[in-house]
Amino acid sequence: MDGDNTKPLLNKKRLLFSHNMTTQNSKSKTLKAFGDILNDKTSGSAAILNNVISVFQELTSEQVSPDFAQLIHLLNRLKDAFGNFAVVYHFVSRAMDLLKAGDIENLRAFLQHYKKEWKDAVRQTAAHMSDHIKDHQFNSVLIHSNSSAIYAFCEELTEHGRFPVLYQTFSGPAGEGRNQVSQAIMKDFEIHFFHENAASRFIHDIDIALFGADIITDQYVVNKAGTYPLALLCREFNIPVYVLVDSRKFIYEENTPTADFNQLITEKVKNPRELWPNPPANVKVVNYYFEKMPLSLVSAVISEKGIIYENGRWKTNF
Numbered sequence: 001m002d003g004d005n006t007k008p009l010l011n012k013k014r015l016l017f018s019h020n021m022t023t024q025n026s027k028s029k030t031l032k033a034f035g036d037i038l039n040d041k042t043s044g045s046a047a048i049l050n051n052v053i054s055v056f057q058e059l060t061s062e063q064v065s066p067d068f069a070q071l072i073h074l075l076n077r078l079k080d081a082f083g084n085f086a087v088v089y090h091f092v093s094r095a096m097d098l099l100k101a102g103d104i105e106n107l108r109a110f111l112q113h114y115k116k117e118w119k120d121a122v123r124q125t126a127a128h129m130s131d132h133i134k135d136h137q138f139n140s141v142l143i144h145s146n147s148s149a150i151y152a153f154c155e156e157l158t159e160h161g162r163f164p165v166l167y168q169t170f171s172g173p174a175g176e177g178r179n180q181v182s183q184a185i186m187k188d189f190e191i192h193f194f195h196e197n198a199a200s201r202f203i204h205d206i207d208i209a210l211f212g213a214d215i216i217t218d219q220y221v222v223n224k225a226g227t228y229p230l231a232l233l234c235r236e237f238n239i240p241v242y243v244l245v246d247s248r249k250f251i252y253e254e255n256t257p258t259a260d261f262n263q264l265i266t267e268k269v270k271n272p273r274e275l276w277p278n279p280p281a282n283v284k285v286v287n288y289y290f291e292k293m294p295l296s297l298v299s300a301v302i303s304e305k306g307i308i309y310e311n312g313r314w315k316t317n318f
Helices: 002-038 045-059 068-081 086-100 104-132 148-159 177-181 196-201 227-236 258-265
Strands: 140-143 165-169 191-194 208-211 220-224 241-244 290-294 300-303 306-310
Touching: 002 045, 002 068, 045 068, 045 086, 045 104, 045 148, 068 086, 086 104, 086 258, 104 148, 104 241, 104 300, 104 306, 148 241, 165 177, 177 191, 191 196, 196 227, 208 227, 220 227, 227 241, 227 290
Parallel strands: 140 165, 140 208, 165 191, 208 241, 241 300
Antiparallel strands: 220 290, 300 306
């Protein structure tokens, strides 16, 4: 009798051990995925954040016991790795408050709602851009870097049966332009791919320029390096420049803590080996990813709220 009673107990222990091992292995894979995200040099800021949210959803699911200290540590690592991404700042600020309060139920609800809310905002932004130019004749579009807003705009074009020629830059040093034009939504477009340094060779064939942004203030846009000279080239040839952003990317200096604002607009120098692995000893290699572009070079800024800046004037309270 005694021997028989031990069998169910042993089986329960084995099942519990197996469950714990499976959970631990799953958590290890999730944390590795988070580390891979922190090393992502080619995805746009919104895409990176969506991947982060998926990781946090796994680490806070009902099947695991959330480690609040670890989650706070991960948020700090995220903010440090992507200090120039306004969407990351927006997300971290809200998630951190919930974590510090130990409010796991509201955190789970927040994560689920956040991704859908801002995916819809990006789509609305693209729809407003499509509506803005629906009566304009354009056969070609210059695009730069890698942006979820540009994907969404290309989806809008496809739905309306419009297929302009896309002029996509390499977007050095990481070359994320390759990622942008490799998306499935791009397969029906004719695409010319070139290095941004050679843009003047193609400028006569381009009708409009379309950029995303990582930050926008009332004075300038922060986007991938190369945006500013491309916008100057467009101005020289009277080509309109449009910027697509959702409202997470607006940073108000007066409403942002000084340390946070300075971190957002001050870029750390990136790995010099990306540009030159073994330079001569007397050569200092300096590698930056982002730059400011004055709004004076922008024809219109479009968000999920519609056209909010056009011809040098804000159409809504910034």
